Each structure stands twice: as structure tokens, then as C-alpha cells.
Amino acid sequence: MTAMTDADFRRAIRARTLRRNLWLAFLLLPPMAVMFIFIFLPMGSAVLYSVYEWDGLVRGDFVGLENFREVLFEPQKSKFLFNAFKNNVIVFVSVMVVQNGLALVLAMLLAREPKGYRFYQVVFFLPVILSTVIIGFQWKLFLNPVFGLVNNLLRAAGLDSWALPWLGLPETALPSMILVNAWHWVGFPTLVFLAAIHRIPKDYIEAARLDGASEWRIARDIIWPLMAPAVTIIVVLTFIGAFNWFEIPYVMNGLEGAPGYSTDMLGLLFYRTAFGSISATDSDFGAGSALAVLIFLFIFTVSLIFTRLLTAREIELA
Amino acid sequence: MAHIVMRDVQKRFGNVEVIPGASLEIKDNEFVVFVGPSGCGKSTLLRLLAGLEDLTAGAIEIDGERVDHLSPSRRGLAMVFQSYALYPHMTVRENMSYALRVARTPKAEVEAKVREAAEILQLTEYLDRKPKALSGGQRQRVAIGRAIVRDPKVFLFDEPLSNLDAKLRVQMRIEITKLHRRLKATMIYVTHDQIEAMTMADKIVVLNEGRIEQMGAPLDLYNDPDNKFVAGFIGSPAMNFFDGTVTARDDAALTVELSDKTKVVYPCANPGQAGVGDAVTLGVRPENFHFDGGDEPAIKGEVYAVERLGGETYLYLQSTAGHETVVHAVGDHEVAVGDQVAVNFNPARNHLFDPQGRTIR
Amino acid sequence: MNKRHTFTAKAVLAGAAMMVGSSAVAQTELDFWSWRQEDVAAYNEIIAAFEETHPDIKVTYTAHPATEYNTIIATALAAGEGPDIIHTRSYGGLEVLAKPGYLEPLDEQVDMSLIGDVAKIGTTLRADGHVYAVPFASQTVLVFYNTDIFAAHGLTPPETWDEFKAVATQLKEAGVIPLANGSAEGWMLEIMSGALLPNFYGSEFFGEVTSGATDFEDPRFVGALEKMAELKEFMPDGYQGVDYATMKQLFASGAAAMFVGGSFEIPGFRDAGVNFDIIAGPAAEAGGERMVATWLDGGYGVNAASENKEAALEFARFTASQEFGQMLTDKLGNISPIEGAVSSDPTLAKISELQGASTPYIMLVAYRFNTPTGSTLIQNGLQEMFAGSKTPAEVAHDVSEGIKASE
Known part of the structure; x- marks a missing residue:
């Protein structure tokens, strides 16, 4: 073997660096291409569409922010936006309280590994893997006022006055859907919380127990602060999910957010504005795209703020 | 002020017998070290005493009173964990005062006790830091401080020095011994390191496979081991x-x-x-x-x-x-x-x- | 499609060149798209009849899912593709295709003299007044009643509002649900309003409201809504949650005695084996008007960009013929707007007869062009009225305001 000069070594190092960069590019390019085609391109075209007038699917004149002005400030249009927004807020808050609250309780209970906890873990998670459309349809049948399972059970239990047309009343339609959503999804935050609790070293909990903390104090003072990263993830995912909520309200009460727009959501409003609904409206791509852009900007901004705020209280587990 | 008696204490995890039966007595104010190779049951014995594990059979008494049915906090014990188990989201002050706050101790008293313990352990200037910002030795002292503020009858140490480097270990050994003299409390200390046992203990309990091989003063064990196991375990280099x-x-x-x-x-x-x-x-x-x-x-x-x-x-x-x-x-x-x-x-x-x-x- | 056609044409030309004097005829292939998946067999028979008289034209019928059809056809046309013959929707749905110029204006190229003006409104572009599709079928809103239940309780079909309520009360006392309709789906409430409101607001109202002489806060319209609201007590328990499928099931199973619905329900109820008959919505009072609301379902249009426009126009002319109207009636049970197409089916014949006194299905015919649409407004308003959260006057006000804002 002949001796290598300094230049040889440097060349070899450069070649190694190049090989590594090529390999990185090889790995990164396909996902970046996919992201570009399926995320940035549609996002860009939505922005582009939103500044034109549309005749069905034919692009008309450039109208600047006119579509945004219409959906935001024309009372007959903006009232739908604000009503849907209000409903999405209700969904977010309720899901946080009902679904994630329940998930937290379940996770804390499961973390203590009661008899048969593995079975319960599977049972709670099972609905998560089912299709949302199927679940929406199935619960729509359960909640049918005439022959639905829920009202039949209530009547059998002598609670005739409780046998309401759950999906037909403005007061009960949205709460019913939120509960259905909770039934569908509760296993997911439960599992995430459970994993977070399992990640907390047992010593902390034993130390707190020796310090005289009750189970409640342990949950509040030790487990809860230490599962902050999981809470961040769940809050942000819940927020995004709540403001993109579509399948359950669509399947259960249709595109118009029946009854009386009490279950209208931004997603439904966007869909029927952009694509129209057979029974009531025709498509308006301009206004629909403007809505899509607004919804995206809102979700993006608030998710970012949530992430920032919540990450600040996260603790690295030593 | 604590006289501890363990009477034929047994512990089984499922089919695994960890402690087939151990009896021992610890006098008030004594510094007792449980020593043995890993897996000998010394930590389990400590955790049984602390109440972190339930007995399979037997009895534990402190000052003549059965305690094995009591929750850990009601046994009047404080424990220092091998990992220190400092709550990572709390400052040193909050860590040290947590037990007192849980017990709804008046604020002024909490503050006084934390100050006193911090002074003893030279932690005063670190009170507002989070554990992450402390060195290993400082964390160790906070863990001890957390135990001190509770004024326990018995201190339990579970391999507290094993995460420190050799020099700090020697230093902390001496500090803990000094602390024992100062606090006049019963201390039970678990280690696999026979040097710690020899240097710190009033009485050593040598454990092997869940059995107590021998109990006694360090030099008694050194000079007059009951069996080949104790003879080989005590003394360095080994016999x-x-x-x-x-x-x-x-x-x-x-x-x-x-x-x-x-x-x-x-x-x-x-x-x-x-x-x-x-x-x-x-x-x-x-x-x-x-x-x-x-x-x-x-x-x-x-x-x-x-x-x-x-x-x-x-x-x-x-x-x-x-x-x-x-x-x-x-x-x-x-x-x-x-x-x-x-x-x-x-x-x-x-x-x-x-x-x-x-x-x- | 166009590619396939080009290929075929080339092949035919080549063939013709080689076999001069042979009997080979150059065939033009036409594509025909529709949303009527359930009608494929019937359309193929009708097309076969057309091809018999037009051996040089071959028509291929393709049916897309109804819920996606609007998007599919609009996307294809926007891309400069699409079939030669287009089964179009009507009113606002037609404008979406006609306004951008995708459709060939037909009124000067196709003889539509057999088709009434009311039907042609559905395929006329309001902007230029041209007709862009040959109207194909009308739908009518009717009251269905279960003849077995009526016979069992010795009831006769009600003619007036009071009789209607009397019959309903009697049925309810006998433990039968008088009316299968629920209010869970807005569009079914609009259908219900189509059967019940016109006889209260009268035949003049449509013209006056569309011309701007009055608005929806007119006492005639408010009064009609008030009457409709009286039906709550005759609807199923929990009617607010009763959806379309449940309504049909209640009527088809005989649990409910009456059902307000469109003429498109007839085949389904026949298949379910329920014995029923139809009547127009009840008159406000004895001797009052008894109108049925009708609308045009759609039409047959010609792709303005078609390469076989002449052949496609020939097919369009066929769809405007009496022969075609008769086939539509016989094979599909549709009510053809073509004069002289008479049905041997007594129910369909009866509908044709009821259509003698017809009124436009108001929101679809006149207010389906801007946002918010009249359908959106009335559906939502009726839902609120049936949920008890708005009074008829408030609903009328909302509808009126919404329509003014959309114009």
C-alpha cells in the first residue's frame, strides 16, 4: 500500500461527505415530492382559486379578496361561517372535556393495571380502528327515534320521557354526535396517556406515596405534570380534529348541519359551498376556496400557538 | 426513636420466592446496612419495610406496633431512592417541602424546616433550581433533604450512592455518617458495596438469595464470618x-x-x-x-x-x-x-x- | 371518447377504401352520460329503437353515481372532454353547465313544439333565454295513502284541509301514525311544503313573488306555513329525528297511513308491496284550488365541443319526439313533458291528470341560482319551525331576507 498524501485524505473525506449527502437526498426526495404534490400544490391552488370568480368549475375574472369579503362580511354568508365556527368551538371544548377527560381517567385507572386491564385496553381501543362512516351510520340507526336501540332501551327501562329524537332536536343533536365521537375515539387518547404514564419512572410515584400523597394528589401533582408532552399532542390533535370535523356530522345529519344548522361545521360549510349539495345548493369554488384558506390559516396559527404554550410546560424526564 | 422488628417476613412475586423468610431486629438509633449481591432481596426487604410492597407472610413492628397493614406514609419512614426520584417539575424547595405541603403543615413551619435541612446539606443557594440544573452530588443531597424535613423515625436508603463517582461516594459516605450522628435516627441502608457497609454500619445484615446469612458489627463479620458466603463477601480484596x-x-x-x-x-x-x-x-x-x-x-x-x-x-x-x-x-x-x-x-x-x-x- | 371515435373513423375509412362497393356503413359513435344508474336497461332499449332508425349512429350509455355526477360531468367539460350527449340537471344545475358555454343551444335546432313552456323553463338559461336541453321528465309532489289502512278504518281520501286533519285524528286515535313524514332532513320538508303550501298561498303567488310584486313575508305565505305547522301532532313520535329512510319504511311497512313525497317514490313503494294510491295536497277549503307542485328533473343536452354534433343533435331531436316520450313513460314510469305521451299505468295516468292543475316547485324552479338558495332557506326555516325554535312568521322573514340578500 502506498502512502496517502494529505490531499488524498481530504479527497477521500470529500467523497465520503458527497456519498452521504447523495444518500440523504435519495431518502428525502420521494417524500418531499409527495408532500409537494399532495400538500403544497393543493394548498397553493386553493389560495389561487380563492382570488378568482367562478362559474361552476370554470374560472372567471380575478377578484382579489372579494371572495373573502363575501364569506366574512356579507351577513347572509358570514352568519353560516360564524355559526359553524361556534359549533366547532363547542366540539373542541366538549371533546377536550368529555373525550379526553374520560381518556385521562381511563388511562390513570389502566395504569394501575387492574385485573384484566389488557382486555379493557383492547376494548377501549377497538372502536378506533373502525371506519368513521360505519360508526356514524351505526349510531344513526341506534339513535333512530322510532326503532333505534337507544330509545327502545330507554322505553324498556321505563324512561319514556327520555326517548327523544336525539339527532332531530337542535339541543341534543350536537351533544349526541360528540358522544358518538367520544365512543369512537376515546381509546386513542387513552392509549397515548397510558403510554405517557408508563414512561414516568415508578420511583416518582413511590416517592410521592412515601411523602404521604393520596392517589388523587399523586395524579394531580406528579403524573399530570409529567405527562405534559402527551397532553400537548392530544390537545393539538383534538384541536385540529375538532376544526376539521366532518365525517360524523355529515353521515349522521347531512351536509346542511341539520336541524337548523345546529350541527353545521366549518368542514360541512366548506364542502357544500365549494361542491354544492344535491338537495339545496350549487357549487361556488371561489367562496369555497376562500373558506378553505381561512380554515387552514386558523387551524395552523392556533395549533402553532398551542404547541408553543404547551411545550413550555413540558419537563424532560430525567 | 424507632425499634424495628421483622418477624419471619416472606415475599413472593407470583411463583418466585424472593424472601423465603427473614427475621431481624433493629434497635433505636442504629445504622443498619443490608448488603449482598444483586438479586439477594435486600432492596425488596427495604421496600417491604417501607410499605412499597405488601408482605406475603410475616409481620413488621415499629416500636411495638404492627405496621405492615399501614400505608407507606403512615409508617413514619422516609426513603432515599437510588435514582433520587426528585420530582423533575419541582424546584429543590418544592421537592423538599412536598411531603409537608401534602400534610398541610403551616407555611412558616414548612419554610423553616426546608431552610434548616438546606443548611445542613449546603443546598441553600440551590433552593430555586430544578433538579436538572444540579450535579449528581447535589441531587443526592436534595433527596436526603427531602427525607430530613419530614423528621422521620426511620431513614431508608436504597443504594443511594451507586450513581456517583468514586470520589463523591467517599465524601457522601462520610456525610451520611455525620448526618446519622446528628439526627440520632434509625437508618437502614441498602448497598451491594461491602466497603460502604463496613465503613458506615453499626450492624451489617448480609443477605444471599433472600436469606439472612449473618448479622453483626462490621468487624465481627470480618473476623468471624459464620460461613463461606459472608467470608467471601466481606473484605476487599475478597478472601x-x-x-x-x-x-x-x-x-x-x-x-x-x-x-x-x-x-x-x-x-x-x-x-x-x-x-x-x-x-x-x-x-x-x-x-x-x-x-x-x-x-x-x-x-x-x-x-x-x-x-x-x-x-x-x-x-x-x-x-x-x-x-x-x-x-x-x-x-x-x-x-x-x-x-x-x-x-x-x-x-x-x-x-x-x-x-x-x-x-x- | 374522442380518441376512440377518431380511431374508429379511421378504421372505417380504411375499410371503406379497401372494400369499395361493400355494404359497410360509416358509423358515428356517440357517448351519452347520465346519473340514472337504475335505468341502464331501459335506456339501452330506447337507444336500440333510435339506432334502428339511425343505423349510422351508435350510442353508448354510461351511468355515473348520482351523488358524484355533477362534479364528474363539470370536471370533464371543464377539461374540454365529456360525452356528446349529456343528461343534464335542471334550473340552477343546468345553468352551471350552460352558462360557461358547454352546452349547445337547442331551441333553434331541435323541434320542441310538443313540449310545454313550463317544462322548458327548467332547461332555459335565464341570461339569454335559449333552451339548452330537451326536458325529460317532471316530478310531482303528492300525498300517498295506504289504501288498506283507509279501507280498514272506513276512511275516504281527504279533499280539504279540515278533512285531512279529521282523517289524521281518526287514524291517530286508532293507533296508526297518520303521517310518515319527519323533519330530520331538510329536503324532505321542502318536498312536504311543495304538497301543502301552494293550495294555501294560491296560484297567483308564484308569479307575484318571482316578479317582485310581493315577498315571502306575504300573509298568504305565512298563513300557509302556519297550516303546515299544524301537522306536527300527526307525525311520528320523535319526528324531529325521523330521516328519509325511516319515513319510507314507516309508510311501506304500513305503520303510517300517509306520506307526502315525490312521484319518484312510486317504484320503491311498488317494490315494497304496499297498496297505495295518490292524491293532490288538500284544498284550503271546500271548492278551493288543488294544485300539485311540479318540477323538471332534467334534460338531454348536446356537448358544444362535440365532434359529432350533428349526430348528437339528431339524438336530441329524437328525445323531443312523441315516440320517445311514450317510451320514457312506458319503460321508466317517468312523467314525460311531451304532449301525447300517455301512460297505461293508472297511477302515472293519474299524475298526468293531477298535473292539469300544477304550480312550480317554487324554491327549486325560481330560487336555486344564487347563494343562499331558496331551498337552503326554506329547508332550514321549516326545520326550525318543526323543532319549535322559530314561528312561521320568523321563518317567512328569514326566507325573505335571505332571498333578498342573494339577489
Whole structure:
């Protein structure tokens, strides 16, 4: 073997660096291409569409922010936006309280590994893997006022006055859907919380127990602060999910957010504005795209703020 | 102010018997060390006492009162964990005061106790830091501080020094001993390190496979181990063992022949414990060898490693008696690797173990 | 499609060149898209009849899922593709295709003299007044009643509002659900309003409101809504949650005696085996008007970009013929707007007869062009009215305001 000069070594190092960069590019390019085609391109075209007038699917004149002005400030249009927004807020808050609250309780209970906890873990998670459309349809049948399972059970239990047309009343339609959503999804935050609790070293909990903390104090003072990263993830995912909520309200009460727009959501409003609904409206791509852009900007901004705020209280587990 | 009695304490995890049955007594103010190799059940025994594990059978009393049904916090104990288990989201102050706050102690009293403990442990300037911003030794002290503020009757330490470097370990050993004198509390300390046991304990409890092998003052265990396990575990470097056979017996001594035909006469009070022809083990501590020659029996062998430290010398021999032998000699000795040496030992200061591993006294 | 056609044409030309004097005829292939998946067999028969008289034209019928059809056809046309013959929707749905110029204006190229003006409104672009598709079928809103239940309780079909309520009360007392309709789906409430409101607001109202002489806060319209609201007590328990499928099931199973619905329900109820008959919505009072609301379902249009426009126009002319109207009636049970197409089916014949006194299905016919649409407004308003959260006057006000804002 002949001796290598300094230049040889440097060349070899450069070649190694190049090989590594090529390999990185090889790995990164396909996902970046996919992201570009399926995320940035549609996002860009939505922005582009939103500044034109549309005749069905034919692009008309450039109208600047006119579509945004219409959906935001024309009372007959903006009232739908604000009503849907209000409903999405209700969904977010309720899901946080009902679904994630329940998930937290379940996770804390499961973390203590009661008899048969593995079975319960599977049972709670099972609905998560089912299709949302199927679940929406199935619960729509359960909640049918005439022959639905829920009202039949209530009547059998002598609670005739409780046998309401759950999906037909403005007061009960949205709460019913939120509960259905909770039934569908509760296993997911439960599992995430459970994993977070399992990640907390047992010593902390034993130390707190020796310090005289009750189970409640342990949950509040030790487990809860230490599962902050999981809470961040769940809050942000819940927020995004709540403001993109579509399948359950669509399947259960249709595109118009029946009854009386009490279950209208931004997603439904966007869909029927952009694509129209057979029974009531025709498509308006301009206004629909403007809505899509607004919804995206809102979700993006608030998710970012949530992430920032919540990450600040996260603790690295030593 | 705590007198602890464990009576035939048993612990089983599923089918695994971790503690088949242990009884011991700890006097008020005593510093007791549970020592043994990993998996010997010492931590389990501590956790049973703390109430972090439930007994399978037996009883635990503190000051004459059954406590094994009480929750951990009501036993009047404080524990320092191997990992320190400092709450990572709380400051040092919050960590130290947590137990008091849980007990709804008046604020002023909490503050006073935290200050006092912080002063004892030199933590005053770190009170507002989070554990992440502390060094290993400081964390260790916070963990101890957290125990101190509770004024417990008994302190439990679960391998508290194993995460520290050697120098800090020595320092903390001394600090904990000082603390014991100052607080006048019962302390139970679990370690696998027999040096910690020897240096800190009033009483050592040697555990092996869930059984208590021997209890006693450190030097009693060193000088008079009950069995081969304790003899081998206590003392560093560990005792050398040589297989041998009893060739003769009289009223006050046994004659043992080692595998290289070296004959050793072992004086003892109960020679009847072994018979002629029995396979026995001779134990010689490294520090019991000397180069003084004379007519004392000798172990011969070739030096395969030597450590000359000036004040003392360690020799590692491949002995003709068939074992690697460690020799600890005071002073400097000019020995090199490959040398053939013979080291003498005083049979009266040695130990002989019967086929069951019991000491023949 | 166009590619396939080009290929075929080339092949035919080549063939013709080689076999001069042979009997081979150059065939033009036409594509025909529709959303009527359930009608494929019937359309193929009708097309076969057309091809018999037009051996040089071959028509291929393709049916897309109804819920996606609007998007599919609009996307194809926007891309400069699409079939030669297009089954179009009507009113606002037609404008979406006609306004950008995708459709060929037909009124000067196709003889539509057999088709009434009311039907042609559905396929006329309001902007230029041209007709862009040959109207194909009308739908009518009717009251269905179960003849077995009526016979069992000795009831006769009600003629007036009071009789209607009397019959309903009698049925309810006998433990039968008088009316299968629920209010869970807005569009079914609009259908219900189509059967019940016109006889209260009268035949003049449509013209006046569309011309701007009055608005929806007109006492006639408010009064009609008030009457409709009286029906709550005759609807199923929990009617607010009763959806379309449940309504049909209640009527088809005989649990409910009456059902307000569109004429498109007839085949389904026949298949279910329920014995029923139809009547127009009840008159406000004895001797009052008894109108049925009708609308045009759609039409047959010609792709303005078609390469076989002449052949496609020939097919369009066929769809405007009496022969075609008769086939539509016979094979599909549709009510053809073509004069002289008479049905041998007594129910369909009866509908044709009821259509003698017809009124436009108001929101679809006149207010389906801007946002918010009249359908959106009335559906939501009726839902609120049936949920009890708004009074008829408030609903009328909301509808009126919404329509003014959309114009």
C-alpha cells in the first residue's frame, strides 16, 4: 500500500461527505415530492382559486379578496361561517372535556393495571380502528327515534320521557354526535396517556406515596405534570380534529348541519359551498376556496400557538 | 426513636420466592446496612419495610406496633431512592417541602424546616433550581433533604450512592455518617458495596438469595464470618479459598492437606464438625499473607500481575494449590511478573469451612 | 371518447377504401352520460329503437353515481372532454353547465313544439333565454295513502284541509301514525311544503313573488306555513329525528297511513308491496284550488365541443319526439313533458291528470341560482319551525331576507 498524501485524505473525506449527502437526498426526495404534490400544490391552488370568480368549475375574472369579503362580511354568508365556527368551538371544548377527560381517567385507572386491564385496553381501543362512516351510520340507526336501540332501551327501562329524537332536536343533536365521537375515539387518547404514564419512572410515584400523597394528589401533582408532552399532542390533535370535523356530522345529519344548522361545521360549510349539495345548493369554488384558506390559516396559527404554550410546560424526564 | 422488628417476613412475586423468610431486629438509633449481591432481596426487604410492597407472610413492628397493614406514609419512614426520584417539575424547595405541603403543615413551619435541612446539606443557594440544573452530588443531597424535613423515625436508603463517582461516594459516605450522628435516627441502608457497609454500619445484615446469612458489627463479620458466603463477601480484596482434605484430627486442631500437598494445621474448638477425609475449604484473607518466611505454611506460585503502590503491594499468583491468589502485603516489595514466590500465612487467623460452607470454629 | 371515435373513423375509412362497393356503413359513435344508474336497461332499449332508425349512429350509455355526477360531468367539460350527449340537471344545475358555454343551444335546432313552456323553463338559461336541453321528465309532489289502512278504518281520501286533519285524528286515535313524514332532513320538508303550501298561498303567488310584486313575508305565505305547522301532532313520535329512510319504511311497512313525497317514490313503494294510491295536497277549503307542485328533473343536452354534433343533435331531436316520450313513460314510469305521451299505468295516468292543475316547485324552479338558495332557506326555516325554535312568521322573514340578500 502506498502512502496517502494529505490531499488524498481530504479527497477521500470529500467523497465520503458527497456519498452521504447523495444518500440523504435519495431518502428525502420521494417524500418531499409527495408532500409537494399532495400538500403544497393543493394548498397553493386553493389560495389561487380563492382570488378568482367562478362559474361552476370554470374560472372567471380575478377578484382579489372579494371572495373573502363575501364569506366574512356579507351577513347572509358570514352568519353560516360564524355559526359553524361556534359549533366547532363547542366540539373542541366538549371533546377536550368529555373525550379526553374520560381518556385521562381511563388511562390513570389502566395504569394501575387492574385485573384484566389488557382486555379493557383492547376494548377501549377497538372502536378506533373502525371506519368513521360505519360508526356514524351505526349510531344513526341506534339513535333512530322510532326503532333505534337507544330509545327502545330507554322505553324498556321505563324512561319514556327520555326517548327523544336525539339527532332531530337542535339541543341534543350536537351533544349526541360528540358522544358518538367520544365512543369512537376515546381509546386513542387513552392509549397515548397510558403510554405517557408508563414512561414516568415508578420511583416518582413511590416517592410521592412515601411523602404521604393520596392517589388523587399523586395524579394531580406528579403524573399530570409529567405527562405534559402527551397532553400537548392530544390537545393539538383534538384541536385540529375538532376544526376539521366532518365525517360524523355529515353521515349522521347531512351536509346542511341539520336541524337548523345546529350541527353545521366549518368542514360541512366548506364542502357544500365549494361542491354544492344535491338537495339545496350549487357549487361556488371561489367562496369555497376562500373558506378553505381561512380554515387552514386558523387551524395552523392556533395549533402553532398551542404547541408553543404547551411545550413550555413540558419537563424532560430525567 | 424507632425499634424495628421483622418477624419471619416472606415475599413472593407470583411463583418466585424472593424472601423465603427473614427475621431481624433493629434497635433505636442504629445504622443498619443490608448488603449482598444483586438479586439477594435486600432492596425488596427495604421496600417491604417501607410499605412499597405488601408482605406475603410475616409481620413488621415499629416500636411495638404492627405496621405492615399501614400505608407507606403512615409508617413514619422516609426513603432515599437510588435514582433520587426528585420530582423533575419541582424546584429543590418544592421537592423538599412536598411531603409537608401534602400534610398541610403551616407555611412558616414548612419554610423553616426546608431552610434548616438546606443548611445542613449546603443546598441553600440551590433552593430555586430544578433538579436538572444540579450535579449528581447535589441531587443526592436534595433527596436526603427531602427525607430530613419530614423528621422521620426511620431513614431508608436504597443504594443511594451507586450513581456517583468514586470520589463523591467517599465524601457522601462520610456525610451520611455525620448526618446519622446528628439526627440520632434509625437508618437502614441498602448497598451491594461491602466497603460502604463496613465503613458506615453499626450492624451489617448480609443477605444471599433472600436469606439472612449473618448479622453483626462490621468487624465481627470480618473476623468471624459464620460461613463461606459472608467470608467471601466481606473484605476487599475478597478472601482466597483453597480446596483441601482433612487428613488428621485431634482435640484442638484439624490437619488439612491442600491440593499441592501443603499441610496446614488449623486450630479450632470444635474439630468434630469435620471428619478425616472430608472435603473442606481453607479461607485466607489477602492481608493475612506475609513474606516473613519462618515455619508457617506457605502458598507458592508464579506472579502473573503485580501492583506496587508504595505503601502496599498487591500480588496476583497462579498458586500451586490450584487457585488464583491475591496477596496484600504492607510496604513495597520488589517482585516482578513471572517471579516464583512463596507467601506464608498464620493458620490461626484463617478460616476453615465444612462441606456445607459453615465455618469450623 | 374522442380518441376512440377518431380511431374508429379511421378504421372505417380504411375499410371503406379497401372494400369499395361493400355494404359497410360509416358509423358515428356517440357517448351519452347520465346519473340514472337504475335505468341502464331501459335506456339501452330506447337507444336500440333510435339506432334502428339511425343505423349510422351508435350510442353508448354510461351511468355515473348520482351523488358524484355533477362534479364528474363539470370536471370533464371543464377539461374540454365529456360525452356528446349529456343528461343534464335542471334550473340552477343546468345553468352551471350552460352558462360557461358547454352546452349547445337547442331551441333553434331541435323541434320542441310538443313540449310545454313550463317544462322548458327548467332547461332555459335565464341570461339569454335559449333552451339548452330537451326536458325529460317532471316530478310531482303528492300525498300517498295506504289504501288498506283507509279501507280498514272506513276512511275516504281527504279533499280539504279540515278533512285531512279529521282523517289524521281518526287514524291517530286508532293507533296508526297518520303521517310518515319527519323533519330530520331538510329536503324532505321542502318536498312536504311543495304538497301543502301552494293550495294555501294560491296560484297567483308564484308569479307575484318571482316578479317582485310581493315577498315571502306575504300573509298568504305565512298563513300557509302556519297550516303546515299544524301537522306536527300527526307525525311520528320523535319526528324531529325521523330521516328519509325511516319515513319510507314507516309508510311501506304500513305503520303510517300517509306520506307526502315525490312521484319518484312510486317504484320503491311498488317494490315494497304496499297498496297505495295518490292524491293532490288538500284544498284550503271546500271548492278551493288543488294544485300539485311540479318540477323538471332534467334534460338531454348536446356537448358544444362535440365532434359529432350533428349526430348528437339528431339524438336530441329524437328525445323531443312523441315516440320517445311514450317510451320514457312506458319503460321508466317517468312523467314525460311531451304532449301525447300517455301512460297505461293508472297511477302515472293519474299524475298526468293531477298535473292539469300544477304550480312550480317554487324554491327549486325560481330560487336555486344564487347563494343562499331558496331551498337552503326554506329547508332550514321549516326545520326550525318543526323543532319549535322559530314561528312561521320568523321563518317567512328569514326566507325573505335571505332571498333578498342573494339577489
